[in-house]
Structure formats: structure tokens, C-alpha cells
Amino acid sequence: MARRATTDGKAGTRGGGRTVTSYDVAQRAGVSQSAVSRCFTTGTSVSPQTRERIMKAAAALGYQPNAIARSLTTKRSNLVAVVVANLGFNPELTATLSRLFASRDLNLLLFTLDHEEDADRVVNQLWQYRVDGVLSATHLPRGHIEQLAKRRVPVVFLNRVYDDIAVNSVCCDQVEGERWLVDRLWAAGHRRFAIVSGPDSSLVSRQRVSGARDRIAALGGDEPAVAIGDFTYDGGRAAMRALAAEARRPDAVICANDMMAIGCIDEIRLEMKLKVPKDMSVVGFDGAAPGRWGSYALTSVRQPVDVMIEAAIDMLTARVDNPAMATEKRVFSGELQIGVSARLG
Amino acid sequence: MARRATTDGKAGTRGGGRTVTSYDVAQRAGVSQSAVSRCFTTGTSVSPQTRERIMKAAAALGYQPNAIARSLTTKRSNLVAVVVANLGFNPELTATLSRLFASRDLNLLLFTLDHEEDADRVVNQLWQYRVDGVLSATHLPRGHIEQLAKRRVPVVFLNRVYDDIAVNSVCCDQVEGERWLVDRLWAAGHRRFAIVSGPDSSLVSRQRVSGARDRIAALGGDEPAVAIGDFTYDGGRAAMRALAAEARRPDAVICANDMMAIGCIDEIRLEMKLKVPKDMSVVGFDGAAPGRWGSYALTSVRQPVDVMIEAAIDMLTARVDNPAMATEKRVFSGELQIGVSARLG
DNA sequence: CTCTTGCCTGCATGCGCATGCAATGTTAGG
DNA sequence: CCTAACATTGCATGCGCATGCAGGCAAGAG
Structure with a gap:
């Protein structure tokens, strides 16, 4: 039945401790690995009693699905690359992003770009990790933008607009x-x-x-x-x-x-x-x-940073689900903030 | 020869475009997939002429190894989770981290912790992504620290010390x-x-x-x-x-x-x-x-933020390579910065 | 009572790459 | 010229999970 021995004590090793896989849970629950997989995937049908047994076994073993393996088959990593410029980037930005990502089950792979030459490295890395999308709060060289487009990686720019190429962007007027x-x-x-x-x-x-x-x-x-x-x-x-x-x-x-x-x-x-x-x-x-x-x-x-980021994430996820969607620009009005640093009329 | 047809035009699809795999490169270069793999892995032997042909084919196809698939077999994700508190976190911190990570071929998975209850979510996520290590600039509940220790995920704390449990930490005196x-x-x-x-x-x-x-x-x-x-x-x-x-x-x-x-x-x-x-x-x-x-x-x-972060990363990578390494605390002295906000003697 | 649907479930397979093993070619030593 | 040691290379397989397919089963229709 089993394609391999799950007790060889070697596979799945990580510094000595075996990692728990869906096979282990399946064995303990007396079901097939597929059942376990289905149990942890939304939109699949598992009978209530089976689900319960699997969940119990999973909890007992401390099983957590391996997101890496999952994304290998689903071709969705649930990772979004966020690219920011090192100098003068908004500290609240990453915090807000992180918060909004969490509520959407996305994870944030952060890259900072000191110099434009780093763009090579960054684009390579985020491509290697097969991120679902890119949110950039900094300028990216044309060539790289085109490369990402060719690879069908959705990109949304925050407060960066390009007048010569069509890119998704959210910005403030x-x-x-x-x-x-x-x-x-x-x-x-x-x-x-x-x-x-x-x-x-x-x-x-x-x-x-x-x-x-x-x-x-x-x-x-x-x-x-x-x-x-x-x-x-x-x-x-x-x-x-x-x-x-x-x-x-x-x-x-x-x-x-x-x-x-x-x-x-x-x-x-x-x-x-x-x-x-x-x-x-x-x-x-x-x-x-x-x-x-x-x-x-x-x-x-x-x-309106929060609104802008939310819009950016929405644009991004929409394009992850449907890569053919047309490029779009969303422009939000800012809000006049009156202090005392200027005499105003 | 081939285990599967590489031209079925269906596998590897991502919104319409096929992704280039090592098989494609192998075929074009007239070598086996293993050769391609070895070519992109350090510490393996490939003859110069083979390497050249492979590299040429890879460049022509725009091939980049899939980090997800790689980490599935190597059990190293090259991802490090960085956990920071949302409120009052040091903006320079993430920038410095990101920079130092890049030079070590590590990638930064950022999590922010608004409330302590979020720790559950965060620890689950970083475990699911099989991060190589965790760098935390915020407090983590005891239970979660122990859980990570049991799973042999190295953790290093930045400016957080625990007097009751043994954890790795880097802090300022x-x-x-x-x-x-x-x-x-x-x-x-x-x-x-x-x-x-x-x-x-x-x-x-x-x-x-x-x-x-x-x-x-x-x-x-x-x-x-x-x-x-x-x-x-x-x-x-x-x-x-x-x-x-x-x-x-x-x-x-x-x-x-x-x-x-x-x-x-x-x-x-x-x-x-x-x-x-x-x-x-x-x-x-x-x-x-x-x-x-x-x-x-x-x-x-x-x-000395830079020094501290560098030390933290060193501690972390050392423990990724050797999980059995003893826990360690490194304490750096700060530097008196004299301004004019105080009358000093 | 029989046939049709529909729901669960298991089986088999593939995602893209790394790696142990065996086979090959290569070079040095005798 | 022959053999040993080595450097390359290909083959087969597994990493952990998702999913198409078919079989089994129960409920509903006729």
C-alpha cells in the first residue's frame, strides 16, 4: 500500500527529528494520504467523521501541511514579494502590509533595493521563489518589469507610475x-x-x-x-x-x-x-x-496609506487569480493636513 | 528516456505560459536533467564544456531553478522568518536585515505581531514554510518557543532575553x-x-x-x-x-x-x-x-544595531548548519551618544 | 426491486529538483 | 600496453502534497 516505508527514520530528517507528513497522519487515522490532503484543502469533500478522525490524528502528531510541497503542485506559493527602497521608506508601510497580508493568508517576502543594480538579484530571487505577485514601492528597471510581465508575475506599484509602459499602480494624486x-x-x-x-x-x-x-x-x-x-x-x-x-x-x-x-x-x-x-x-x-x-x-x-495598500493588495490578488486582467491605475486623493508650519489663507 | 513528455503544454502551466524546467534546459543542451541540476548546485563536478553548454541553454530559455522544488528535496528553504512587533519597531532594522540577508543568500519572510494572540498564526505560518530559522525582535510566548525548539527550528532573539528558559539572544547591555x-x-x-x-x-x-x-x-x-x-x-x-x-x-x-x-x-x-x-x-x-x-x-x-544584527544572523546560520549547538547570549555595549538634551557633568 | 445519481474514498501519478549509484570515459602509473 | 584511480554523466528515485480517475456505497427515482 505505502509507496515507501514511512518509518525508515531517515527521510524527512531535519537535524535528527523526523518531520510529520500527511502519510503519518493518514496511517494513524487509518485513511489514505489523499484523505488527509483533502482534509486540509478547502473546497473538497470529506465526510464529517473522517475529518474528525484525521484532525485528531493531526493534532496528536503535531502535523502542519508543508507549504513548500503544496505550492510545488498547486503552483501557488501564497508568497508576495514586497520591494522597497532602503532609503527613506515608510516604516508604517511594511507594518500595514504585513497586517493586511495576514488577513488574506499571504506571506510577505521582503526585499530592499539599495542600488538599482540590486534589481537583478531581487527579481531573480522572487522569481525563483515563484511568488504569486510583486508589490513594489520603488522603481524597477524597465527590463525587469517586462521580464516579470513575460513570466506572468503580476506587479503592482505603489506610488510609482510609468508613463511609457502599462503597469498596475496605486498612487496618490x-x-x-x-x-x-x-x-x-x-x-x-x-x-x-x-x-x-x-x-x-x-x-x-x-x-x-x-x-x-x-x-x-x-x-x-x-x-x-x-x-x-x-x-x-x-x-x-x-x-x-x-x-x-x-x-x-x-x-x-x-x-x-x-x-x-x-x-x-x-x-x-x-x-x-x-x-x-x-x-x-x-x-x-x-x-x-x-x-x-x-x-x-x-x-x-x-x-491614505491604508486605503492605498488595501487597494494594491486587491489589485494584486485579482491578477493572481486572473493573470489576463487588464492593467489598471488607481489614483486616490490625499487629504490636506493643516498644521502650523505655514501661514495659510 | 524522458519520464514524461515535456511538451504536453499542460504541466507547468501558469496562467497560460509554460514555466521552464531543468528538463527543458537538459533537452536543449543535450544532457540529462541531473547535469543541469548539478550545474546549478555548488560543490558538484561538471566539466567546463558541459557547464558552458548548459548555461547557454539556460540563458536562452530564461531558466531559473525553482527554489520551492529545490527546498523540497534539500530541506533547506533559505528562508528566515523575521518577527517584529508592529508598534514602535525600528524601521532601520528591517532594512539592515534585508541587506545582510541578501549577502548571505537568505530571504526574509516578514511577520509582524500586533497582539500576542497572533503568535499562533505566525508560528504556524513560519513552520509551514519550513523556514531555516527565526529572528525575533519581539517577545514570543513560552509555549511557542518550546514548540519551535522541539521542531528544531533555531531561534535568535534580538534585544529580548528570557531569564527562565535558554534561548539564543543578541542584545545591548x-x-x-x-x-x-x-x-x-x-x-x-x-x-x-x-x-x-x-x-x-x-x-x-x-x-x-x-x-x-x-x-x-x-x-x-x-x-x-x-x-x-x-x-x-x-x-x-x-x-x-x-x-x-x-x-x-x-x-x-x-x-x-x-x-x-x-x-x-x-x-x-x-x-x-x-x-x-x-x-x-x-x-x-x-x-x-x-x-x-x-x-x-x-x-x-x-x-550598535548593525553589529547586533550581524551577530544574530551569524548565530542563526551557525545553528541552521548545526542544530545541536548550545544556546548562547551575546551582549554588546552601547555607545554613549552625547547631545544637548541634558546637562552633563 | 433495479437503475441512476451523487458523495466519499483510495490509487496512481506528477510537480521540479537533488542525489546515491552504476556506467562511462579519461588519465596516470607500472 | 594493461590496470587502477578518478572525473563525469545518466538513471532512478524520493521529497510531501494535490488531484484526476475509478470504484464503492447509499439514497432517490421509476
């Missing part, structure tokens, strides 16, 4: 958010704008910057000075230092994210010895936690 | 760090100490608190007032508010971590309208990034 900020600053009388951008390689940064700049132009304002940051606190301080050296001191600084806005505020207060927002207004973008701290109380645009 | 802080504060003339602890359930918090309290007592100081926080900014503010209501206003506040110290500083400055450190000194513990921001410049004890 950057342009709209910046428009809100500029409008309010303008209404309060600000006319000398400065912008602290993120790196040029970041499309989100470019969108936010052009969103702000375009609105300023539309309102008839002067072309703002731009300093380039790197999305970090130190980058924000350095950018502010650069702006301070300019001939015409700005009265409103628009930062491409909250971390840099915080850096700017510290630079303004501690080095330039000016008051925020009396002497200079500062606004950010993101809704990061430290921006809400009392010392900063940033005026910013809060991204 | 909390007591020593607090002693340094207290000594310096004492030398500067502080005598009215207050302590902001973390939750009672946190052993790290208890160690830090008793480290500080014991040193104060040893120096002959009065018993400090204690307010309980939750390791968050808001928790720190609330705790400081509670301390401010006490009859005897402290001149030095010792916080169990940096986030709460930041909260305390904001509360002192913004609500109590006092100066830090002129009117009150504040110290933290961790070396968190925001603590180094100009507005706070926390005096704290920096934990």
Missing part, C-alpha cells in the same frame, strides 16, 4: 495635492516660493515638483528656486542651506516630502535663526508621523 | 547604558530623577528602568517617580504630563527609549513652557534617527 498647498499659500499672500525636490530619478518627486511649479505659474507667480534633496532629513537641511544662500530669500518652501520639510524647519530655526511660519512657511507631503509631532506640526498632504 | 546615563546626570548635579518606562510586559523596558533605578539608589539618590509609556511619541508626552503633575518636579527625566524622550521634550517645551536642558534634562535610549535631529539632539545610548 500628487499634482492635486500640490495644487491645494500652493493655492492656500498663495491665498495667504506668499509670492516668493522655493521648492525642495527629491532626486531627479524619482518620478513621484518630479510629479510633485511640477505640480507645484505649474500651479505657481498658473497663478502668475515667479519661477521658484529649486534645491535638490534626497528625501531625508539631512538632505532637507542641506537643500534649505542652499536656498538660504540664494539672493532672494523665499517666504514659502514647498518640500517633496515630509522628512525634508522637517529638515528645512530645523535649518531655518537653528541655523537661519528665523521663525516658522512667521518668517517662512514650510509645507511637505506624505503625512509622515514625525510631521505631526508638536515641534513641527507640518502642513502637508496626507496620503 | 541595557543596565550598563543606564548606569552611564545616571552617572553623568548625577555628576552634573541632578538629584530629582524621574523615569518614563515602557510597558511592563517589555523586559527590555524593565531592564532599563531597573538599571537606572538601581544606579540612582546606589548613588544614594531618592526613589524616582515612574510614569508608564508605550514606547511611542504620544506615550512619552502623556507620561511627561503625568510627571509634571507630581508634587516634586524632576530635573532629569530618563526615558526607556528615544521616541518617548522626544515626546517628553516636546511636552516640556510646548506645554510646560520650560527649556531643555536648562530647566530639565532628558535622556533616552536606542540611538534612533529622529533623536539626532537638530531640534532634539538627544543624549542617549546608541545600540
Whole structure:
């Protein structure tokens, strides 16, 4: 009956202890291995009494189905690769992701991308593990995106959009958010704008910057000075230092994210010895936690992170079930978060 | 020859596209599947010309070995479960981990634990995926630790120690760090100490608190007032508010971590309208990034996170290779980080 | 009472790869 | 030139589970 001896004491060894397999449970329950398998698979028919006996045997032996073996046959790993950039990634992001994944029986394989060259390694790894999908909060090289598409691995981008290729994405309306900020600053009388951008390689940064700049132009304002940051606190301080050296001191600084806005505020207060927002207004973008701290109380645009992540996971799982589904972009509006870092109208 | 038709166009399907297997590569290269397998396994002998032909065929087909199938036979998944607490976890932690894992060909399965009840789910999942080891930066219930030990899954704790069971751990010397802080504060003339602890359930918090309290007592100081926080900014503010209501206003506040110290500083400055450190000194513990921001410049004890994580991974991999290895504790000294949030002697 | 359905169940097999074993070719030593 | 030792290679098999298929059984229809 048995295809092999289940008591050879060698197979299934792991550092000395045998692992319990469905065969062991089957034997103890006096049923076939298939019955055990069916018992742990949803949507299969097992009689109540059989199920009970199997469950009892399983509990007695401490049996847990081997997800690895399972995914070998089902071609579903229940693993989702999450790719984030090392620098300045949102700490709440992974926590939220993990929580939402758990409720969907998905597991999170985390990759961080320090440099673009790492993309090779990451894409290889996630392919080798046959992840069901990829959720990327960072830019991925075109070639790799195409490769994943060819292999039919669904990919959803979080706050990364590509204008030249069709990819699934969930993002926050950057342009709209910046428009809100500029409008309010303008209404309060600000006319000398400065912008602290993120790196040029970041499309989100470019969108936010052009969103702000375009609105300023539309309102008839002067072309703002731009300093380039790197999305970090130190980058924000350095950018502010650069702006301070300019001939015409700005009265409103628009930062491409909250971390840099915080850096700017510290630079303004501690080095330039000016008051925020009396002497200079500062606004950010993101809704990061430290921006809400009392010392900063940033005026910013809060991204609905939870909603966005939930939407991303939904998009992803839908495409895991149906890989042919059309690519889609979902854009959520942010929420104006009014603090005291800017004089507003 | 072939055990099955590799061209049936059905097996290996994934949403329509066939996946490339070692059989396909073997066929194209005119060798056996074993040769392909050996070619992708280190420590096996394949002649240079065979290897070249196989590699060429593999590249042409875009073949990547299936890690799932591999781990089914090797009983090594190259997956390490990382368990972190949702609240107040160190964002740099996961980034550093991910980076160090990549250099060791390990992959990171991330789990976050909101509530202790989730431990069941998490331990089940990581067991089902047959992870090679577990790295936990949060507390795990005794029962689960024992279960993992019985299953011979190596576990290493980061900054969590257990005094009643033998577990592997890497931590920072909390007591020593607090002693340094207290000594310096004492030398500067502080005598009215207050302590902001973390939750009672946190052993790290208890160690830090008793480290500080014991040193104060040893120096002959009065018993400090204690307010309980939750390791968050808001928790720190609330705790400081509670301390401010006490009859005897402290001149030095010792916080169990940096986030709460930041909260305390904001509360002192913004609500109590006092100066830090002129009117009150504040110290933290961790070396968190925001603590180094100009507005706070926390005096704290920096934990050597990189070194600790590296040590943890080393401990873990050593035990993956040799599960019988004795349990071990490695304690690293922190580094006194002097800011301007405290008057020091 | 017989035949048809439908529900459970076991059997056999495959998922993609690693590996022990045997067979082959290769080279060195005598 | 012959034999031993070695380096490669292929074959067969198993890892643990899911699933198509067919057999068995009970209930319902005629």
C-alpha cells in the first residue's frame, strides 16, 4: 500500500527529528494520504467523521501541511514579494502590509533595493521563489518589469507610475495635492516660493515638483528656486542651506516630502535663526508621523496609506487569480493636513 | 528516456505560459536533467564544456531553478522568518536585515505581531514554510518557543532575553547604558530623577528602568517617580504630563527609549513652557534617527544595531548548519551618544 | 426491486529538483 | 600496453502534497 516505508527514520530528517507528513497522519487515522490532503484543502469533500478522525490524528502528531510541497503542485506559493527602497521608506508601510497580508493568508517576502543594480538579484530571487505577485514601492528597471510581465508575475506599484509602459499602480494624486498647498499659500499672500525636490530619478518627486511649479505659474507667480534633496532629513537641511544662500530669500518652501520639510524647519530655526511660519512657511507631503509631532506640526498632504495598500493588495490578488486582467491605475486623493508650519489663507 | 513528455503544454502551466524546467534546459543542451541540476548546485563536478553548454541553454530559455522544488528535496528553504512587533519597531532594522540577508543568500519572510494572540498564526505560518530559522525582535510566548525548539527550528532573539528558559539572544547591555546615563546626570548635579518606562510586559523596558533605578539608589539618590509609556511619541508626552503633575518636579527625566524622550521634550517645551536642558534634562535610549535631529539632539545610548544584527544572523546560520549547538547570549555595549538634551557633568 | 445519481474514498501519478549509484570515459602509473 | 584511480554523466528515485480517475456505497427515482 505505502509507496515507501514511512518509518525508515531517515527521510524527512531535519537535524535528527523526523518531520510529520500527511502519510503519518493518514496511517494513524487509518485513511489514505489523499484523505488527509483533502482534509486540509478547502473546497473538497470529506465526510464529517473522517475529518474528525484525521484532525485528531493531526493534532496528536503535531502535523502542519508543508507549504513548500503544496505550492510545488498547486503552483501557488501564497508568497508576495514586497520591494522597497532602503532609503527613506515608510516604516508604517511594511507594518500595514504585513497586517493586511495576514488577513488574506499571504506571506510577505521582503526585499530592499539599495542600488538599482540590486534589481537583478531581487527579481531573480522572487522569481525563483515563484511568488504569486510583486508589490513594489520603488522603481524597477524597465527590463525587469517586462521580464516579470513575460513570466506572468503580476506587479503592482505603489506610488510609482510609468508613463511609457502599462503597469498596475496605486498612487496618490500628487499634482492635486500640490495644487491645494500652493493655492492656500498663495491665498495667504506668499509670492516668493522655493521648492525642495527629491532626486531627479524619482518620478513621484518630479510629479510633485511640477505640480507645484505649474500651479505657481498658473497663478502668475515667479519661477521658484529649486534645491535638490534626497528625501531625508539631512538632505532637507542641506537643500534649505542652499536656498538660504540664494539672493532672494523665499517666504514659502514647498518640500517633496515630509522628512525634508522637517529638515528645512530645523535649518531655518537653528541655523537661519528665523521663525516658522512667521518668517517662512514650510509645507511637505506624505503625512509622515514625525510631521505631526508638536515641534513641527507640518502642513502637508496626507496620503491614505491604508486605503492605498488595501487597494494594491486587491489589485494584486485579482491578477493572481486572473493573470489576463487588464492593467489598471488607481489614483486616490490625499487629504490636506493643516498644521502650523505655514501661514495659510 | 524522458519520464514524461515535456511538451504536453499542460504541466507547468501558469496562467497560460509554460514555466521552464531543468528538463527543458537538459533537452536543449543535450544532457540529462541531473547535469543541469548539478550545474546549478555548488560543490558538484561538471566539466567546463558541459557547464558552458548548459548555461547557454539556460540563458536562452530564461531558466531559473525553482527554489520551492529545490527546498523540497534539500530541506533547506533559505528562508528566515523575521518577527517584529508592529508598534514602535525600528524601521532601520528591517532594512539592515534585508541587506545582510541578501549577502548571505537568505530571504526574509516578514511577520509582524500586533497582539500576542497572533503568535499562533505566525508560528504556524513560519513552520509551514519550513523556514531555516527565526529572528525575533519581539517577545514570543513560552509555549511557542518550546514548540519551535522541539521542531528544531533555531531561534535568535534580538534585544529580548528570557531569564527562565535558554534561548539564543543578541542584545545591548541595557543596565550598563543606564548606569552611564545616571552617572553623568548625577555628576552634573541632578538629584530629582524621574523615569518614563515602557510597558511592563517589555523586559527590555524593565531592564532599563531597573538599571537606572538601581544606579540612582546606589548613588544614594531618592526613589524616582515612574510614569508608564508605550514606547511611542504620544506615550512619552502623556507620561511627561503625568510627571509634571507630581508634587516634586524632576530635573532629569530618563526615558526607556528615544521616541518617548522626544515626546517628553516636546511636552516640556510646548506645554510646560520650560527649556531643555536648562530647566530639565532628558535622556533616552536606542540611538534612533529622529533623536539626532537638530531640534532634539538627544543624549542617549546608541545600540550598535548593525553589529547586533550581524551577530544574530551569524548565530542563526551557525545553528541552521548545526542544530545541536548550545544556546548562547551575546551582549554588546552601547555607545554613549552625547547631545544637548541634558546637562552633563 | 433495479437503475441512476451523487458523495466519499483510495490509487496512481506528477510537480521540479537533488542525489546515491552504476556506467562511462579519461588519465596516470607500472 | 594493461590496470587502477578518478572525473563525469545518466538513471532512478524520493521529497510531501494535490488531484484526476475509478470504484464503492447509499439514497432517490421509476
